[in-house]
Amino acid sequence: MAAKNRKPRLAVWKFASCDGCQLSLLDCEDELLAVAGAVDIAYFLEATRGAVRGRYDLSLVEGSVTTASDAARIQDVRARSRTLVTIGACATAGGIQALRNWADVKEYASVVYARPDYIQTLATSTAIADHVAVDFELRGCPISKRQLLEVISAMLAGRRPVTPHHSVCIECKLKGNVCVMVAHGTPCLGPVTHAGCGAICPSYNRGCYGCYGPMETPNTLSLSDGLHKLGMDERGLMQVYRTFNANAGPFREESDRHDG
Amino acid sequence: MTVKTIKVDYLARVEGEGAIKVVVRDGAVESAEFRIFEPPRFFEALLRGRAFTEAPDITARICGICPVAYQMSTVHAMENALGLAVTGPLRDLRRLLYCGEWIESHALHIYMLHAPDFLGYDGAIDMARDHGDAVRRGLALKKVGNEILSLLGGREIHPINVRVGGFYRTPRRRELEPLAERLKWAREAALETVRWVAAFDFPDVERDYEFVALRHTDEYPFNEGRIVSSRGLDITAGEYEDHFEETHVERSTALHSHLRERGAYLVGPLARYSLNFDRLSRLAQDVARDVGLGPKCSNPYRSIVVRAVEVLYACDEALRIIDGYVEPDLPAVAAEPCAGTGCAATEAPRGLLYHRYRLDADGTIVEARIVPPTSQNQASIEEDLVSFIGGSLDLPEDALRHRCEQTVRNYDPCISCSTHFLQLEIDRG
Numbered sequence: 001m002a003a004k005n006r007k008p009r010l011a012v013w014k015f016a017s018c019d020g021c022q023l024s025l026l027d028c029e030d031e032l033l034a035v036a037g038a039v040d041i042a043y044f045l046e047a048t049r050g051a052v053r054g055r056y057d058l059s060l061v062e063g064s065v066t067t068a069s070d071a072a073r074i075q076d077v078r079a080r081s082r083t084l085v086t087i088g089a090c091a092t093a094g095g096i097q098a099l100r101n102w103a104d105v106k107e108y109a110s111v112v113y114a115r116p117d118y119i120q121t122l123a124t125s126t127a128i129a130d131h132v133a134v135d136f137e138l139r140g141c142p143i144s145k146r147q148l149l150e151v152i153s154a155m156l157a158g159r160r161p162v163t164p165h166h167s168v169c170i171e172c173k174l175k176g177n178v179c180v181m182v183a184h185g186t187p188c189l190g191p192v193t194h195a196g197c198g199a200i201c202p203s204y205n206r207g208c209y210g211c212y213g214p215m216e217t218p219n220t221l222s223l224s225d226g227l228h229k230l231g232m233d234e235r236g237l238m239q240v241y242r243t244f245n246a247n248a249g250p251f252r253e254e255s256d257r258h259d260g
Numbered sequence: 261m262t263v264k265t266i267k268v269d270y271l272a273r274v275e276g277e278g279a280i281k282v283v284v285r286d287g288a289v290e291s292a293e294f295r296i297f298e299p300p301r302f303f304e305a306l307l308r309g310r311a312f313t314e315a316p317d318i319t320a321r322i323c324g325i326c327p328v329a330y331q332m333s334t335v336h337a338m339e340n341a342l343g344l345a346v347t348g349p350l351r352d353l354r355r356l357l358y359c360g361e362w363i364e365s366h367a368l369h370i371y372m373l374h375a376p377d378f379l380g381y382d383g384a385i386d387m388a389r390d391h392g393d394a395v396r397r398g399l400a401l402k403k404v405g406n407e408i409l410s411l412l413g414g415r416e417i418h419p420i421n422v423r424v425g426g427f428y429r430t431p432r433r434r435e436l437e438p439l440a441e442r443l444k445w446a447r448e449a450a451l452e453t454v455r456w457v458a459a460f461d462f463p464d465v466e467r468d469y470e471f472v473a474l475r476h477t478d479e480y481p482f483n484e485g486r487i488v489s490s491r492g493l494d495i496t497a498g499e500y501e502d503h504f505e506e507t508h509v510e511r512s513t514a515l516h517s518h519l520r521e522r523g524a525y526l527v528g529p530l531a532r533y534s535l536n537f538d539r540l541s542r543l544a545q546d547v548a549r550d551v552g553l554g555p556k557c558s559n560p561y562r563s564i565v566v567r568a569v570e571v572l573y574a575c576d577e578a579l580r581i582i583d584g585y586v587e588p589d590l591p592a593v594a595a596e597p598c599a600g601t602g603c604a605a606t607e608a609p610r611g612l613l614y615h616r617y618r619l620d621a622d623g624t625i626v627e628a629r630i631v632p633p634t635s636q637n638q639a640s641i642e643e644d645l646v647s648f649i650g651g652s653l654d655l656p657e658d659a660l661r662h663r664c665e666q667t668v669r670n671y672d673p674c675i676s677c678s679t680h681f682l683q684l685e686i687d688r689g
Contacts, residue, residue: 020324048383
């Protein structure tokens with residue numbers, strides 16, 4: 001627990017990622033100085049060179065584990081954090097870099113680097129929860145800054161964050177969007193994808209591509225059947241689930257079903 | 261003989277993970293290394309086998325700070341492969357989206373990442389205690405950039421509305437009008453920003469860089485133009501790989517780029533500005549002259565002033581585009597797959613970003629090549645450290661370490677991008 005008389009210590013950690021989810025905190029232009037007033041930002045390298053060593057009340061972890069040294073570092077972060085929250089698809093599901101889990105990482109390295117022998121990396125990209133206990137997982141590629149503020153407020157108040165578990169479909173209904181799949185025959189992962197973005201893609205006349213990952217108990221079988229009827233072939237079905245949350249259980253299993 | 265090593269293990273206020281190591285031998289800088297240890301994510305490998313239509317969503321994930329740059333280089337390279345031309349209002353909207361990213365990314369770097377170096381703070385949040393009005397102005401300016409991204413792109417980070425051929429949905433004129441009001445405020449804030457940063461204390465140094473940037477017949481470059489340099493290079497994006505090569509050094513997970521004939525070169529705001537001053541809006545040119553910035557700038561510490569001038573330009577340009585906007589009939593030009601190779605370079609906030617893709621007949625990506633600005637600047641960053649740190653060796657350890665960090669932050673290095681980047685070590689024995 002944070003000692004009385006001192007502000008809770010916040011740390012932001014980065015593993016393999018694009019920096020976008022931690023940027024979401026700096027993107028809270030109207031709230032950032034208020035957040036900075038409510039917490040002691042003890043470790044946040046993207047924003048400050050001042051670093052307080054020791055223990056943290058709330059750690060926000062961005063990125064996935066792809067190297068042996070990062071696998072050790074996350075243990076240290078866990079040991080020094082009272083509450084650990086993963087932010088985004090990389091930390092929560094392994095990210096787009098988890099596509100290596102279906103490939104030969106040595107071959108990958110040889111495609112990108114002249115001297116693959118200089119590259120030290122693990123064969124897989126894995127979620128933080130595969131390595132340490134995680135207190136809360138915030139979805140999205142990238143996360144929603146509105147949800148991030150909710151998670152920080154809730155964690156500091158000692159309550160459960162209010163982040164709906166339903167599908168993007170419900171968000172479309174709440175916005176009054178016309179269903180892009182029913183009305184236009186546009187393939188859409190909305191029925192199986194976790195809410196949080198505010199149904200942005202259907203609002204822009206495109207199908208959801210699943211960047212918030214699977215909702216709780218998604219009916220991917222039924223959706224794949226519908227996508228097939230719209231003309232999506234097996235390779236398309238395999239790839240449509242295999243993007244930014246490819247290694248999240250329900251998406252991984254459904255994509256594997258179509259990986260002939 | 262005395263050898264001293266100055267090290268910064270985790271460089272702060274940059275995007276991603278990197279380190280600096282400077283070796284000082286007998287009172288002179290012997291070598292400087294800018295190491296990138298961001299774990300590799302292998303984008304060029306994982307893009308293979310994916311549909312060309314998926315590429316702008318995937319490459320955006322290389323960088324959360326400049327996703328639009330990745331999307332723009334991707335769609336232009338794909339359109340080059342498919343023989344498509346995107347013109348008129350769709351082309352204008354792409355420039356408008358890029359204006360949004362320049363404003364957001366530059367405002368972040370000027371106010372949150374770089375200004376604290378000049379004013380002596382660890383970060384903008386500490387700086388806000390004494391310079392609250394400036395930090396609030398910076399955040400509000402950044403927010404206007406993000407508002408452009410949200411409206412045109414659907415969201416600030418990893419926009420969802422960019423596709424090969426154009427957009428999924430184009431805005432109505434009435435949606436852009438409130439943005440124009442916000443941009444008029446932002447243009448004034450950008451003017452104040454130029455004057456604010458121009459008054460900082462700058463080390464009086466210059467280097468004879470070979471500047472490399474796009475140059476367009478009548479525009480300050482975002483999406484299109486020839487690749488030109490201050491030493492006579494003048495080529496198309498298709499000729500890029502004939503003149504530039506990447507090498508792999510053991511200390512880094514980023515590749516280093518060199519001009520085959522001449523070695524290190526510099527991309528980014530200094531290069532763009534020095535090669536394209538005459539393409540800036542009249543307002544941006546006048547303000548640059550007012551604050552004492554000539555038509556060419558070779559002092560990397562003054563890059564913060566050049567970025568501020570570019571923010572001013574981006575506000576001006578965004579207003580010009582909105583004023584002339586005519587709603588297009590269709591949101592995109594139809595993109596039919598065919599076999600071919602396409603390349604493109606666009607101007608990311610940090611500099612030239614080159615992409616090349618080879619597609620097979622059904623539009624599947626067979627090969628991808630991506631050269632981000634920070635890997636192109638790595639050699640120049642290391643040469644800056646060797647050139648500029650020598651004069652500061654009598655500084656106390658902390659101040660010297662800080663000067664090294666500031667020298668690297670001049671480049672607004674984006675380490676997440678360049679890995680395919682920082683730790684400071686100064687070795688003095």
